[in-house]
Amino acid sequence: MLCEQLCCQDEVEVDGEGFDTFACTLSYNGAPFCGFAKQPGQLTVQGELERALATIFRAEVPIVCAGRTDTGVHALGQVISFDLPKGAMETKGTTAFLRSMNALTNGAISVLTVERKDAGFSARFDAVSREYRYFICDRIAAPQFTAPFSWHIAHQLDIDAMAEAATYLIGEHDFKSFCLAASAIDKPTCRNVQEISFASTSIMGEDLLQITVKGNAFLHSMVRALVGTLVLVGRGKREPAWIQEVLDAKKRTAAGENAPATGLVLWHVTYDSLS
Amino acid sequence: MLCEQLCCQDEVEVDGEGFDTFACTLSYNGAPFCGFAKQPGQLTVQGELERALATIFRAEVPIVCAGRTDTGVHALGQVISFDLPKGAMETKGTTAFLRSMNALTNGAISVLTVERKDAGFSARFDAVSREYRYFICDRIAAPQFTAPFSWHIAHQLDIDAMAEAATYLIGEHDFKSFCLAASAIDKPTCRNVQEISFASTSIMGEDLLQITVKGNAFLHSMVRALVGTLVLVGRGKREPAWIQEVLDAKKRTAAGENAPATGLVLWHVTYDSLS
Numbered sequence: 060m061l062c063e064q065l066c067c068q069d070e071v072e073v074d075g076e077g078f079d080t081f082a083c084t085l086s087y088n089g090a091p092f093c094g095f096a097k098q099p100g101q102l103t104v105q106g107e108l109e110r111a112l113a114t115i116f117r118a119e120v121p122i123v124c125a126g127r128t129d130t131g132v133h134a135l136g137q138v139i140s141f142d143l144p145k146g147a148m149e150t151k152g153t154t155a156f157l158r159s160m161n162a163l164t165n166g167a168i169s170v171l172t173v174e175r176k177d178a179g180f181s182a183r184f185d186a187v188s189r190e191y192r193y194f195i196c197d198r199i200a201a202p203q204f205t206a207p208f209s210w211h212i213a214h215q216l217d218i219d220a221m222a223e224a225a226t227y228l229i230g231e232h233d234f235k236s237f238c239l240a241a242s243a244i245d246k247p248t249c250r251n252v253q254e255i256s257f258a259s260t261s262i263m264g265e266d267l268l269q270i271t272v273k274g275n276a277f278l279h280s281m282v283r284a285l286v287g288t289l290v291l292v293g294r295g296k297r298e299p300a301w302i303q304e305v306l307d308a309k310k311r312t313a314a315g316e317n318a319p320a321t322g323l324v325l326w327h328v329t330y331d332s333l334s
Numbered sequence: 335m336l337c338e339q340l341c342c343q344d345e346v347e348v349d350g351e352g353f354d355t356f357a358c359t360l361s362y363n364g365a366p367f368c369g370f371a372k373q374p375g376q377l378t379v380q381g382e383l384e385r386a387l388a389t390i391f392r393a394e395v396p397i398v399c400a401g402r403t404d405t406g407v408h409a410l411g412q413v414i415s416f417d418l419p420k421g422a423m424e425t426k427g428t429t430a431f432l433r434s435m436n437a438l439t440n441g442a443i444s445v446l447t448v449e450r451k452d453a454g455f456s457a458r459f460d461a462v463s464r465e466y467r468y469f470i471c472d473r474i475a476a477p478q479f480t481a482p483f484s485w486h487i488a489h490q491l492d493i494d495a496m497a498e499a500a501t502y503l504i505g506e507h508d509f510k511s512f513c514l515a516a517s518a519i520d521k522p523t524c525r526n527v528q529e530i531s532f533a534s535t536s537i538m539g540e541d542l543l544q545i546t547v548k549g550n551a552f553l554h555s556m557v558r559a560l561v562g563t564l565v566l567v568g569r570g571k572r573e574p575a576w577i578q579e580v581l582d583a584k585k586r587t588a589a590g591e592n593a594p595a596t597g598l599v600l601w602h603v604t605y606d607s608l609s
Binding site: 064086087118133135136138149154157158161170199200201202203204206208211215222262264265324326 | 434
């Protein structure tokens with residue numbers, strides 16, 4: 060049942076500066092964190108990880124992540140990359156490294172795997188797609204076991220209407236209407252959404268709607284805005300074709316409100332097999 | 335996705351005292367509760383349910399449950415029964431009843447179904463078997479999504495050895511060694527364990543060992559004592575055949591410690607189809 064993959068590639072190219080590059084996959088419950096990105100005086104995933112790395116290697120070890128999750132957003136398969144002085148990981152040992160990282164983050168972050176990568180690998184820039192999953196419980200009674208990672212809506216949703224609405228969002232579009240307004244100023248807001256799919260799933264005996272959203276990259280709070288907007292269709296407040304109007308408007312106020320962070324999980328990040 | 339079964343039997347026998355009998359199924363996360371059984375000044379499942387029933391029906395409505403879960407133990411399919419003055423439920427309406435029960439228990443208890451039963455039906459005495467499930471995460475990294483309902487053991491368990499050990503426990507035995515000592519004084523401690531099975535399961539992407547324990551009835555903290563004892567075998571601290579010695583000893587100190595309440599879920603209660 061131990062699922063850590065303690066894998067070091069035998070042959071890797073290293074850069075000329077005496078560093079080796081590593082990647083870790085990790086999970087966390089987003090509830091206690093003020094998001095991934097480090098902020099002074101706040102509990103953040105990056106802050107906790109860099110503190111643990113500094114303790115282990117007695118040096119500052121800046122990290123890069125695949126998806127900077129917002130406050131309260133969870134991750135099952137977040138990926139980070141970082142450089143270490145040549146030989147530092149071998150001296151520590153990968154099993155001891157994982158034990159130390161998990162102990163130093165007090166169970167709030169599960170560091171699942173560590174893997175040596177080619178020099179220059181970036182968890183952010185080498186990612187070819189990100190998959191998020193959003194969980195909704197649409198029954199009268201609140202969920203119990205799945206409450207920490209789902210959105211409870213005490214009204215039955217029309218999944219067919221949501222699926223029809225989602226077809227307008229697939230492909231390359233300007234998603235400015237689905238981006239935190241302040242983050243969209245003078246920045247490119249085109250993204251390629253590869254998949255939005257809907258499935259009924261039972262987790263710990265509780266029936267949930269699972270919305271899978273996959274794309275090359277996402278704007279700030281884009282997945283939550285997409286889900287919040289699709290839920291308006293699911294509740295019958297808007298027609299599926301309204302989504303085209305929202306896209307065309309290119310302003311945040313045209314779309315629905317963000318779905319709560321609690322239902323969102325960064326599920327998986329895909330890399331080229333060569334990286 | 336609405337899974338409430340709002341089912342009233344058309345033809346039921348009623349007693350002669352002007353009452354109708356009802357049963358509800360419910361789920362709860364045991365963490366905030368000091369167990370099921372009502373205790374003065376403590377938050378309990380029974381206390382919350384009886385408070386809600388009293389508010390709705392403006393009368394004291396004592397309830398009976400299928401399994402009196404301990405502090406911190408969860409339930410997915412707990413069953414309660416209670417009597418109401420004839421016509422009271424019809425006046426309220428079952429959908430409104432479920433909405434009120436869920437609202438009045440503030441989401442801490444999910445009241446899933448309500449069903450009219452034959453007069454004299456008892457959730458406790460008419461139950462023919464109870465199924466508990468215990469979840470263990472045996473990897474270095476703590477679980478994140480399943481942490482609230484699992485026991486994290488950072489050592490790989492020998493499932494085959496645990497399964498062999500469990501064979502000694504199947505059938506009718508005196509389980510005095512697995513019962514809270516104070517509860518075993520001058521009381522029958524024979525029970526019939528029908529099943530102890532082991533399965534690897536993935537919940538929210540986290541691999542867990544799921545131990546299913548099914549029996550006609552259980553002694554106080556018996557399932558937790560069984561799991562705690564089997565884990566000693568799984569960790570290689572005891573041989574499977576040691577379980578027979580534990581049974582024969584008929585004293586609580588012979589067995590392992592109770593597994594933590596957090597990993598235990600009262601999963602399902604079975605009744606004769608006639609009741």
